[in-house]
Amino acid sequence: MPSERFDKGLAVRREVLGAAHVDKSLREADDFTRELQALVTEYCWGEVWTREGLDRRTRSFLNLAFLTALNRPHELKLHVRGALNNGVTRDEIKEALLQAAIYCGVPAALDSFRVAREVFREIDSAG
Structure with missing residues (x-):
C-alpha cells in the first residue's frame, strides 16, 4: 500500500519527468523491478526531491x-x-x-x- 511519502514522490516525479514517462515506468514494472520503482518513487522523489533545502x-x-x-x-x-x-x-x-x-x-x-x-x-x- 503506497504511503503519503510515495504519493508526494509520485506527484513530483510526474511533474519533473512527465506523467507519461512515469506512468509507463510504473505500468511496465514487473515482479523483479516493482520494488525498485517503489523505492525510487518514495525515497528519491518523495523524501529528497520534496525537501525544502534546495x-x-x-x-x-x-x-x-x-x-x-x-x-x-x-x-x-x-x-x-x-x-x-x-x-x-x-x-x-x-x-x-x-x-x-x-x-x-x-x-x-x-x-x-x-x-x-x-x-x-x-x-x-x-x-
Missing part, C-alpha cells in the same frame, strides 16, 4: 552534473527534460555541461551534449 531548478542542475560524471545517458536524457520542466534554460544546461566537462572529463561531457541535443530536437520537432 529548489527543483538547483536539484536539476546537480543531476545534470552527477549524471554526466557517472556517464549515464539514459537517465541524463530524462533529467534534461526534467531540467527544462523545472525552468532551466537550454543555455543554462549548456553551461552546466561545459562545467562538467572540466570536472568530469571531456568524453562524458561529449556524450551529455549529444543527449541534450537529442532532447532539444525531439522537443522542437514535437512542437
